[in-house]
Amino acid sequence: MPASQQLAEVALRTGTLPDLPQGHFIDGGFRPAAAGRHMESFDPGSAAPFADFACGDADDVAAAVESARRAFENVWRDVPAAERGRVLQRAAGLIREEAARLAVVECLDSGKPLAEAEGDVRGAARAFEYYAGACDKLQGDTFPIGPGYLGYSHHEPVGVAAQIIPWNYPISTAARGIAPALAAGCAVVAKPAEQTPFTALLLAEILKRAGLPDGVCNVVTGTGAEAGAPLVAHPGIDHVTFTGSVATGIDVMKAAADNVTRVVLELGGKSPVIVLADCERERALDGVMGAIFENAGQICSAGSRLIVERSLHDGFVAELCRRAEALTLGHGLRNPQMGPVNSAAQLGRVAGFIERARGRGVAIATGGGETADPESGRGWFYQPTIVADCAAGDELVCEEVFGPVLTVQIAEDAEHALALANDSQYALVAGVYTRDFATAHRLAQRLDAGQVYINEYFAGGIEVPFGGNKKSGFGREKGLEGLLGYCRTKSVAARL
Ligand code: ADP
Numbered sequence: 350m351p352a353s354q355q356l357a358e359v360a361l362r363t364g365t366l367p368d369l370p371q372g373h374f375i376d377g378g379f380r381p382a383a384a385g386r387h388m389e390s391f392d393p394g395s396a397a398p399f400a401d402f403a404c405g406d407a408d409d410v411a412a413a414v415e416s417a418r419r420a421f422e423n424v425w426r427d428v429p430a431a432e433r434g435r436v437l438q439r440a441a442g443l444i445r446e447e448a449a450r451l452a453v454v455e456c457l458d459s460g461k462p463l464a465e466a467e468g469d470v471r472g473a474a475r476a477f478e479y480y481a482g483a484c485d486k487l488q489g490d491t492f493p494i495g496p497g498y499l500g501y502s503h504h505e506p507v508g509v510a511a512q513i514i515p516w517n518y519p520i521s522t523a524a525r526g527i528a529p530a531l532a533a534g535c536a537v538v539a540k541p542a543e544q545t546p547f548t549a550l551l552l553a554e555i556l557k558r559a560g561l562p563d564g565v566c567n568v569v570t571g572t573g574a575e576a577g578a579p580l581v582a583h584p585g586i587d588h589v590t591f592t593g594s595v596a597t598g599i600d601v602m603k604a605a606a607d608n609v610t611r612v613v614l615e616l617g618g619k620s621p622v623i624v625l626a627d628c629e630r631e632r633a634l635d636g637v638m639g640a641i642f643e644n645a646g647q648i649c650s651a652g653s654r655l656i657v658e659r660s661l662h663d664g665f666v667a668e669l670c671r672r673a674e675a676l677t678l679g680h681g682l683r684n685p686q687m688g689p690v691n692s693a694a695q696l697g698r699v700a701g702f703i704e705r706a707r708g709r710g711v712a713i714a715t716g717g718g719e720t721a722d723p724e725s726g727r728g729w730f731y732q733p734t735i736v737a738d739c740a741a742g743d744e745l746v747c748e749e750v751f752g753p754v755l756t757v758q759i760a761e762d763a764e765h766a767l768a769l770a771n772d773s774q775y776a777l778v779a780g781v782y783t784r785d786f787a788t789a790h791r792l793a794q795r796l797d798a799g800q801v802y803i804n805e806y807f808a809g810g811i812e813v814p815f816g817g818n819k820k821s822g823f824g825r826e827k828g829l830e831g832l833l834g835y836c837r838t839k840s841v842a843a844r845l
Contacts, residue, residue: 352449353463357682360457364392365399369454372403373570374553376416377563383408388571390546393460393689394680394728402546405571407579413538413567414585417509420564421536426506428534428562430485437481437532439559444474444524447555451548455520456681458545460689460729461644463682472810473524473552476827479811480532483832487533492842499843504836506534507611508587511580513573513601514549515593516542516691517647517751523549525811525826526590527566531556533835535588537566540577542593544692546570573597584608588835591615592649595820613824613834615649615816617749618777621770622652622806623792625763626661628782632804634665637755638672640780640806642733645690646753649821650778652806654746655757656766662759666737669755670715673733680722689722689729690752696729699752703734706745712737716753741772749775763788771797776818780806799825 360366372379382403389398403409425433444451448470455466492500512526519541530537541549553568569576577597581589582604591601592615605612622640624633640652657665679685690696696719703717716734721727731752739746739756746756760766763783770779779798781789786803793801799817802808814828825831 353452353467356449356453357456357463360453361680361682364395364397366454366457369400369547370550370554373405373409373413374550374566374568375409375413376567377557379550379554382406382571383412388543390458390544391692392457393691394682394722395725396693396727396729399457400547402570405569405576407575409569409571410538410576410579410583413569414509414580414583416564417536417538417567418585420562421506421509424562425536425565426534430487433532433534434481434484436556436560437477437484437528440556440561441474441477441481443555443559444470444477444552447551448474451520451551453682454547454551458547459516459519460681460691462686462688463684465644466681469518469521473520476524476528476811480528480832483829484532487832487836489838492840494842497845499845500841502838502840504533504833505839507835507837508535509585510535510537510588510590510835511583511586512537512539513577513581513589513591513593514539514541516544517644517649519545520548520552522592523552525831527552529826529832530835531561531565532832535835536564538580538586539566539568540580541568541570543570543572578604581605581610582607586610589613590826590834598822613816613826614822615824615826616820616822617751617775618649618651618817618821619654619747619749619773619775620650620652620778620780620798621654621656621773622780623760623763623766623770623782624655624657624661624665625766625781625783625785625788626658627784628661629784629804630665633782634668634672636780636782636804636806637669641755642673642676642687642753645687645731647691647695647751650807652778652780653750653755654770655755656760656769657757658766659759659761662757666714666735666757670735673715673735676733678720678722678730679724680728683724687733687753690731691729693729695751696731699731699750699754702745702748702750702752702754706736706743709743711739711743711745714757741769747774763792767792767795774819775821777821778802
């Protein structure tokens with residue numbers, strides 16, 4: 350039996366896991382909250398608390414930022430790039446060695462199916478591997494400023510980078526922020542979401558074992574108001590990477606403005622998936638299902654708006670409904686096809702959207718109700734839901750639900766599909782399914798989105814820059830652009 354399966358059985362039997370990290374991770378070790386407070390983390394699959402963690406406040410944040418500042422100025426920024434790369438590479442190896450435990454912890458904390466958590470852990474290892482290889486390729490430029498002069502630039506680390514991490518992809522988001530920050534020579538203070546604190550703590554401890562000097566990567570746990578807000582407002586922070594809701598992103602940007610701190614904001618989405626009549630039908634069906642039902646739709650880049658060409662519509666949507674009804678739901682540790690949503694609050698939000706839609710007379714083609722883990726009768730589950738033929742201005746088409754809810758709009762042709770797709774306050778991701786590559790790339794040029802997937806939704810990995818336009822935010826993570834986000838250019842111009 351694979352290691353993750355064995356551990357999953359322990360967690361299912363006991364309702365918890367042994368040896369979960371206690372305390373914040375500050376200055377190279379776990380330490381309790383300054384005020385001695387704790388809070389509970391819940392298992393969404395059973396709706397029961399499974400462990401305590403430190404509930405931090407401004408004092409804990411101050412200790413973490415001071416530790417990061419010391420480690421940045423006295424140690425990390427001067428560590429040779431190749432050595433930084435070796436630390437990150439060792440971290441990638443350790444993540445792989447401990448993948449089973451990390452995945453089970455992630456599954457229990459977030460609710461997602463174990464196979465998805467395993468994929469996230471592989472992705473986290475890959476992020477460290479990718480940026481390990483990039484550390485010593487961060488090179489500057491020279492400028493032709495004339496005879497008798499020398500002009501050149503190099504990339505300096507920004508300093509201490511705050512990472513505000515959401516609950517839907519805890520280890521993935523932590524890794525895609527922490528790895529490039531460390532690669533650039535920055536120190537980090539990360540604040541995982543209060544719903545999912547554990548894998549960020551485990552990651553910090555793995556980095557220490559990989560040889561990262563004390564203080565270079567710190568993790569403070571607690572709520573957004575008590576730990577997140579003081580972190581982004583702290584004058585010792587030089588950069589904030591925030592992934593979360595639009596409303597909180599606006600607060601973060603305002604707080605950062607007071608110290609003129611740079612921010613990268615990865616916010617919400619309402620991403621369209623355009624399916625044209627000439628698509629490869631099976632591929633498109635698989636793609637649309639994964640785009641909305643992976644992680645129970647709790648993905649900023651979920652493909653939550655299907656825009657399908659009229660001639661394909663009826664049979665395509667009927668088949669989607671059939672597949673949605675056949676999806677197995679259950680506790681993430683039993684590895685169903687779809688798990689619960691992450692919290693009671695999120696379940697309430699999703700249910701509220703559908704209740705309001707019913708009130709407006711919108712037809713729900715399938716799903717549209719709360720449900721439970723079939724084994725235990727517990728947990729925060731929502732049925733895979735498809736809302737057919739939704740009007741462009743409807744709340745369900747315009748607002749991010751962040752749950753397993755797909756809307757369907759009918760397009761007359763590719764141009765009409767493009768207009769419907771771009772009619773959104775968000776612009777994070779867009780998908781296109783067609784066999785006609787000229788049409789696909791023409792649409793890709795004109796779709797307002799940070800990234801466009803052609804014939805495979807979620808194609809690509811850490812190599813591909815990721816981020817949004819409009820209310821989906823700005824700045825790019827992942828890829829070499831993500832690394833440059835943690836650098837500042839210093840230009841030198843000299844008369845010889
Ligand atoms: P949600 O509403 O789905 O919980 P948020 O965008 O509020 O999503 O949360 C994303 C992350 O931002 C979490 O780590 C949360 O604790 C943190 N957070 C919430 N409010 C603030 C804030 N005012 N300042 C900084 N971080 C915050």
